[in-house]
Amino acid sequence: MPPKAPLNWGLIPPSFLLPSSAQSLFPLIPLTQPYPQPSYIPIRTIKSTNKPRPDRFAYDSKRSPLQSSTSAALARKAHSTPLRTGALALKRGMTALYDPETGKRTPCTVLQLDRNQVIMHKTREKNGYYAVQIGAGQKKADNVTRPMLGHFATARVSPKRWVVEFKVRGEEGLKVRVGEAITASWFRAGQFVDVKGISRGMGFAGGMKRHGFSGQPASHGQSLMHRGMGSAGGSQGSGSRVLPGKRMAGNMGNESVTVQNLKVLQVDDANGIVVVSGCVPGPKYQILRIQDARKKPWPEGPMSIAEMASMASQTATTTVTAEA
Amino acid sequence: MATKLTCRRAFAPVILKRTFAWAQPRNGVENPNESRAKTAPGRPWNGDQLYLRLQKIAKQPFPRTNPHSFQSSYITKKRHTRNLIVYKAPESPLKRCTDPISTVHASQISLLDPTGARTRLFSKTNPECARVGDILLVRMRTGDPFSGVCINIRRRGVDTAILLRGQLTRVGVEMWYKIYSPLVEGIEVVQRVAKRARRARLTYMRKEKHDRGDVSNVVRMYLRQKAALGIGGAKGGKRVGGLGPVGGKKSGKGKKK
Numbered sequence: 001m002p003p004k005a006p007l008n009w010g011l012i013p014p015s016f017l018l019p020s021s022a023q024s025l026f027p028l029i030p031l032t033q034p035y036p037q038p039s040y041i042p043i044r045t046i047k048s049t050n051k052p053r054p055d056r057f058a059y060d061s062k063r064s065p066l067q068s069s070t071s072a073a074l075a076r077k078a079h080s081t082p083l084r085t086g087a088l089a090l091k092r093g094m095t096a097l098y099d100p101e102t103g104k105r106t107p108c109t110v111l112q113l114d115r116n117q118v119i120m121h122k123t124r125e126k127n128g129y130y131a132v133q134i135g136a137g138q139k140k141a142d143n144v145t146r147p148m149l150g151h152f153a154t155a156r157v158s159p160k161r162w163v164v165e166f167k168v169r170g171e172e173g174l175k176v177r178v179g180e181a182i183t184a185s186w187f188r189a190g191q192f193v194d195v196k197g198i199s200r201g202m203g204f205a206g207g208m209k210r211h212g213f214s215g216q217p218a219s220h221g222q223s224l225m226h227r228g229m230g231s232a233g234g235s236q237g238s239g240s241r242v243l244p245g246k247r248m249a250g251n252m253g254n255e256s257v258t259v260q261n262l263k264v265l266q267v268d269d270a271n272g273i274v275v276v277s278g279c280v281p282g283p284k285y286q287i288l289r290i291q292d293a294r295k296k297p298w299p300e301g302p303m304s305i306a307e308m309a310s311m312a313s314q315t316a317t318t319t320v321t322a323e324a
Numbered sequence: 325m326a327t328k329l330t331c332r333r334a335f336a337p338v339i340l341k342r343t344f345a346w347a348q349p350r351n352g353v354e355n356p357n358e359s360r361a362k363t364a365p366g367r368p369w370n371g372d373q374l375y376l377r378l379q380k381i382a383k384q385p386f387p388r389t390n391p392h393s394f395q396s397s398y399i400t401k402k403r404h405t406r407n408l409i410v411y412k413a414p415e416s417p418l419k420r421c422t423d424p425i426s427t428v429h430a431s432q433i434s435l436l437d438p439t440g441a442r443t444r445l446f447s448k449t450n451p452e453c454a455r456v457g458d459i460l461l462v463r464m465r466t467g468d469p470f471s472g473v474c475i476n477i478r479r480r481g482v483d484t485a486i487l488l489r490g491q492l493t494r495v496g497v498e499m500w501y502k503i504y505s506p507l508v509e510g511i512e513v514v515q516r517v518a519k520r521a522r523r524a525r526l527t528y529m530r531k532e533k534h535d536r537g538d539v540s541n542v543v544r545m546y547l548r549q550k551a552a553l554g555i556g557g558a559k560g561g562k563r564v565g566g567l568g569p570v571g572g573k574k575s576g577k578g579k580k581k
Binding site for chain 2: 090092093095096097098099100101102103105110112113114115138141145146149150152153156157158159181184266268270271272273275
């Protein structure tokens with residue numbers, strides 16, 4: 001609501017409203033009394049209308065200042081945005097592979113892809129960024145809401161248990177068409193991937209387990225305090241307060257964890273198996289996101305399903321052993 | 325609300341709850357009590373029969389005259405998928421390959437142990453297999469062979485490993501060996517255990533009372549016999565895996581002891 005001008009109680013009404021006899025008494029009253037204007041310009045927004053002041057600490061004369069537009073933000077992130085989509089996989093367990101020549105043993109995790117299908121494309125024009133929406137698994141239609149059923153039906157895919165988005169850098173990442181299936185040979189043996197998932201939940205854990213605190217001694221007169229975290233900070237002189245970020249007891253695990261740069265050791269398209277080096281977060285049957293590693297050169301992997309099929313036909317089951 | 329709609333549209337609801345208080349006689353026959361008497365005369369009341377009977381009654385159209393309080397007894401068919409196509413899920417790789425770890429193991433074992441000798445030596449189905457308590461000799465591609473009493477077999481497919489306890493310079497030593505490792509050239513059974521161990525892991529052998537100690541004498545005897553019989557080449561270093569005939573002979577040796 002725009003601000004109202006206050007009622008002018010103390011003022012004399014305009015001269016044309018006064019009786020003619022009184023006009024002679026107040027000859028100097030102007031005919032039109034201007035309404036008092038509010039002292040500020042009302043802009044209805046929750047954002048500050050003040051211009052941001054330059055940060056005198058982050059300022060670098062050699063660099064151009066950061067632009068705060070979305071396109072500038074996307075351009076900044078472009079170098080670390082994968083060219084193509086990833087996939088969802090289930091963790092199935094760990095084992096080890098051997099290099100027959102060197103005899104080197106590599107611990108590895110076996111992942112299995114479960115009916116990954118493209119559900120939707122997100123575009124810069126429509127959504128503000130490029131991404132591929134992928135669904136995996138299976139869900140009973142009875143347990144899916146009607147809006148989601150419509151969403152799946154539009155893509156001509158069955159109802160999916162997990163639906164996620166994989167951001168891609170640009171238009172070329174959308175070469176996988178809606179409804180197409182992404183199978184294990186989307187990844188090539190020898191390439192590097194990042195794997196992201198929810199870690200095992202440990203519940204409410206004390207400082208010793210959660211942060212590796214040392215606890216207190218078992219003896220030497222120690223009484224009733226063996227696994228506590230000890231002091232949380234200094235007293236008067238240090239501020240008599242607990243510093244922000246002080247590590248304490250609390251919920252441990254059950255948080256998103258990304259493991260970067262895992263090598264793909266083996267791919268079995270028929271069984272949906274992708275074997276990656278090392279360990280990945282979560283228990284068995286944990287759903288995980290696999291995408292090309294951001295800190296390695298982008299793989300020459302297939303950009304579309306047709307490319308994937310042609311590349312997979314060249315090498316049916318490929319195995320690469322991890323060299324040190 | 326949903327039940328009312330269903331009623332107006334005259335869909336046939338499926339009854340999933342036991343509500344026979346309102347059950348209508350069909351073709352003038354069915355009263356639950358009567359039908360029970362008919363189908364099972366002289367037998368005690370059986371809840372299952374009643375349930376089956378009610379399933380038949382369920383095919384009736386929705387009775388509109390029922391009081392509203394009974395309508396909660398109906399669970400109507402879910403209609404939220406109407407006018408929508410629900411596509412059938414494709415076949416799952418999880419069904420096709422229920423145990424991908426085993427698949428990976430099989431492919432690795434076929435690569436690392438093409439003859440199957442190592443698999444056979446530690447397979448539980450093989451009566452001649454190596455067991456805990458046996459004295460085993462492991463030859464490595466590089467370095468000295470090691471022999472000792474097998475006190476643990478950790479079976480994990482291609483990652484299967486054995487724990488040998490022996491002595492080096494009169495100090496008790498335990499060594500883990502991965503049986504499929506390409507660095508392991510061969511594993512031989514030197515001496516079978518006289519009596520089957522009644523433990524899966526013979527960790528009690530670490531105690532002085534039960535420690536087998538040095539097994540080098542047994543191994544030396546074995547190697548001398550083997551050389552005399554001319555089994556497995558002059559040095560025996562080229563054999564991969566402890567094999568059937570060798571094991572059979574050694575079992576005789578174990579009895580002798």
